[in-house]
Amino acid sequence: MEFKSITITNFLSYYDVNEIEFAPTTTIFIGQNNTGKSKLFDAINFALYSRVFLTDPTSDGTNGKWISDIKEISTFVVNNHKLNEALAANDDSLKVAVSLLIDNKTSYITVERSIDFKKSTEKFIYATNNFSVTELDKLDGHVIANDVGEAAEDRLSIYFAPSIKDFFLFQGESANRIMQLQKGGNFSRAVKEIARLSVFEDAKDLAESYVGTVHNRITRKQNKNKEQKEQQEKLQFSIETKKHQLEEYDDKKTEADKKVAEYSDKVEKLEDELSQLKEFEDYFKQKKTFEDNMKRIKAELNEANLEKSDIAEDAVFYKIREKIEEFKDFYSKLEEKGEVPPSIFAAEINKALKAELCPICGADLHEGSRGCEYAKSRLPKCDTDKLGSYLRDLNSTFGNANEDIQRIPQNLEKILERKRQLEQKKTRLFKEKEELQGILDNTKINADTEEKKKKADEVSHSLRHYSDLLEKAKLDSSKNEGSIGILNRELQKLRHEFKMLVVDDDDIDDRDKILTIYAEKLKNAMNKLYALAHDTAYNEVQKRANEYYKEMTKENAALVGDIKIDTSTSEIYTVDEQGFRIRNINQGNRISIQLAVIAGILTVAQEQFDQQYPFVTDAPVSTLGGDNKLSTVETMINCFEQSIIIIKDDTSTKNKTNDEIRKLIKESDNVGLAYELSLSKAENISDQYTTYKKIKG
Template sequence: MIIKAIRLQNFLCYYGENEITFSEGLNLILGANGFGKSKLYDALHWAFDDYIFNTETGESENTSIVKSKLVCDKTKAECAIGEIITTSVEIEVEHTSKETYRLKRVYTIKKIGESQFTEPLKSETSLFYKDVLYFKPTIEDFTEKVEKLIPSSTRPYVWFKGERGIEKLINTTDEKSLREVIERLSNISRWESYKKITEKATETASADLTKQRNTNKKEADKIADLERQKNNLEKEIERLEKYIEDDEKNRAIAEEEQEKYLAKKDDANKIKEIHTKLFSAKKQYENIKKEYEKKDMGFTTQLFDKQWILLGLDKYIAEFGKKIQNYDYEKEDLKRKQTGKESKFKLSANIPDPIKLQEMLDEGKCFVCDQPIAEHSDAYHFIEEKMNYKEEITKVLDTLNNHEEFFSQLRNNALRLETVIQDVPQDITEYMKEIEHLKQQAKIAEEEVNRIENELSRLVQSANIEEEQADNIMTNYRHAKKRANDLISNIATNQEQLRINKANLKEKEQELHKLTKDDSEVLYLEKVKEILEDIKTIAHNTKDRIYQQLIQQLEDKANKHFTNINNIGGAFVGKIKFQPWGKGFRPKIMSNGVEVFSSNTSNISAMKLSIIMAIISAKDRNAEFYPLIADAPVSDFDEVKTITLLNEIGNTFTQSIIMFKDLLKENKNPNSQQDIYIVDDEALNDLRQKLPKDKPIVVHQLFAYNNSDVDNRTGTYTKIQKVKEL
């Protein structure tokens, strides 16, 4: 879009009618402070979107708020009561397509009192298009046309006011900001739409194909069923492929782990084995040691348990035997004296023991002479009598203090201990041998423990594995191995299933093809679908690649602009870097790979303008271009830098309209009030020298008039005049 001209009628400080024609190239509007530069900027904005900029609030305000303040004060003052005042801005634009339009916005008020007016809430718009020579009204919607000419989302990037406007261009603290700028101003969004279009087209082609098949065939149901099966198979294939891909990744990880542990597995295994060996050796040693200690400690216990304590005292048994024998005789004698009859038995009443006598009778044999004892024989009766004799004696003795049983008990106890006592020396020797043996065994077991411990310590040292780790290595190795094996088996199963599904799919497709093969339309649609699917893939892959390329390209171009603007006088400039940040990029000024903090304001402004210019200039030639409209963008810049910036802008934008106070100088000999400022020809010529010849420079100057008192605004107004064309 090119702005060809602007006509102002009673708009703010522009009294009466003013017209400015613009050309391609650099259009400079020069005016000192308060001369109406910003009002001209407002005029352009108002015409396009019904807003003007309120310098007091810093906000854009709609006609419904500003109302009659839009109207030139001087006109309002001069107008008679009851008269109608028309305020309008008319802009003539040429679209890239070479169609020319005239956009007109009108606001009308009526004076009803000295300073009272009827104030409508709305402005009126009208749209004309140029038919060969003349402008004719068109029924096209004004807002839609404006949006087509320059989208409202794009406008803030190419139309801005002062440094604040530049500041707002790119928000360096928002990851999305630069990406948004790029998407709005570049052609990259085209690729996103290609992607969407191809997706939609593929979808439509697929639906068309299905529809065609269904309508064309009698076996519509069968086709539908096949299509459904085919779709399901396709989904299943996709799902399986995803599974296999994931499993392959995880398998690689598991195998890597497995290898890592494998390297240490053998040593770990050996360590574990030795550990087990050590454990059982220790246990064996403990057991033997315990047994030895128990045996050793228990040595003295044997004094009582095995009656070792009685060693050498068996002689008392015989001595006591003699005493008992005497006792028996004495006792028998006593009995004889008491019963008054002689006994026919030579042996005393207790010998042999009556129990033994009973056994002889039971077995029918004498234990003394080994002769048989027949029942009811003399011998039999003799033994019976001997037994009865004992009983008789006992009866007699019971009348006295009979200790016979007690003595007999002592004797029997002693007789039982006799052999035991005789065996004591041998017992002790054997016991001591056992102790010695266990002691030796314990020593051997202890040596074995030491040997295994040494072996373990040597291995631990050489394998560089902690004992505690050995277990984990084995477990981890086993786990990784199992995981890898499970995944391999999963992959195999899924691959097999995938193969089956693909074969099925092919079968279904063939079947479908067979059902529809005679149908040329279907064949055509199949081809279309196939091609569109390819295109979809291409669009998909290309977008990301193009975006990356674009970013690089923009960075390069931005740096070129940045260097051109700054590379004067040897001042520090740095380099712009688009640093990846979240989902977008953040522009930074870097120096030797390090971010430059607290860069001066003009440097930041230059960076932002450079980026905008890079994006604009990166567009291909056929793309829509927009004029740069900037009001006082360079007040931070010194004169030299201003020239280089203008040069850069002139080179980048097909058309630019820049309002500023630079390039004006004080007139030493003014003829009138209006030529206090004159154009700085020297600076202008310098700019001319720098800009290529095909880039025209048109200079307009704003003149302020004051008919009466300077303080009275109703007497002040602005006129605009083209002063140079180079």
């Protein structure tokens, strides 16, 4: 899949008809602010997904939002110069259109979206909109498809999955939004689509539905016994109640996780600001030590709890150790006394039946005789020798385990003492946390101006505020996670009781009993399969992201760590060699992380869909500088077969030859085309429009 060219007609800052070609490798657009860079990005988005980014700040503090309603788009999308021209000429109508030509290996696809306006009392108003997708065969030029409206949307979605639109059409300023891992977020939807998780999800849902179907069938066949029916209804009601409660806690945890991600981002940004002040150097050192100690103690506590669980499971054998001792030599003693009858092998009985004569007692074994019927009835029971072997093996196993069983009380006491010591350390750490907060609150700023001091105090106060909110959100998430765990165990127990109640019912036939047992097993298997597919998909994206991240930051003097995509906490961050989270990373590395994950998800998507997507990005490195900026752009060029990079020209007109991006454009063989965008000269702002000139290719 390759973008060949785009034709933009009277769309936003683009006046009249503008035909722009793209290179099959990399095309770079550079320009100063407000020269039409983002409007070019909007044009591609408008053609493919009928959306435009409105840059007016929103109530939630973001820099704008995507508008997809075509009538709302029509209120601001017409080029101002064209609008003034049409009004002056007293035209009856005007048209805004974007046409995108795509090379799809064996065919050419033309995607065209337009809005028609009609004259109405000294202004133009929305009349209608049109959308078409035309596909022509490269070999003989015949029309493969010529769809309009909804049919065109359906055809286009085959080639450009809606779930990954924010990734191959990447807007640097909206990176934080599309990187959110919460359930239902852009990132989660994209991974779900590229990993075909919906297939596993459907299988999981079908298995769950099958369990319900089997239970309903059993219910209809249930006997008239009032007591048992009441017990079954009570269990079913309890199951449904627990499921409803589980959904509520899951929603609460999802909401808490969103807040954790939001407050974590704010805390990191505030810490970035404070870390620039030398007065807070001691605070950040102690904070790092505190966090490392807390992680270590939590890990040790978790390990101790797992050991305690293992010992608790074995403790049941300690309680019946005397019975085990009695059973240990059970079979061998019976053998010594001759109380176990010798086994007659099946082969010997079959040999006697064939000869129609018992070699031991001489009984007649002709077909139809009583002797023959008796001999046949003994065939299924010819496994006494197997039973003996099994019992001897079991005795040996019990004998070997007995020594460990005797040590269970001492082992349990040791682990409990270890847990008590760890809990004491954890309590001391909370005191250290309070002392750490005291350092933050009492740090004096030696700023050269009152304004800087005031700003530092405000940042310090905000950090305290958002740190408190973050701790509360984490606590809410943890509490809800604990409640979910408890409810899942209770639900499992109730379902087991329900299953046992049905299986023990004598009026239910064997087939129903088997269906009841295996429906539940099928559901559990599908749940595990979904979890495996889910984790595999995220792990593959993480692996690819780290490859790109290393490439982007290879010129950094400092080590930058590894990217971690943690679905359990809904976060993307970096970790050091010990797996500890790296805090206070600079903005440049943060952008590199985002781009690396974007590149990772697109690479996996390309492999899964067998489709090479062009990578189109607007302002991807607007906050980067130095080696990070150049190496990041180079990585984008190397990552994708075709990339279209729209980037700000940071240089002054007198020093353009020294700009690193311009130098890259000139020297890189992978950059096939490059354009410089600027504004036309005009007396009025409304009459200015985007102009472009080719600077390479």
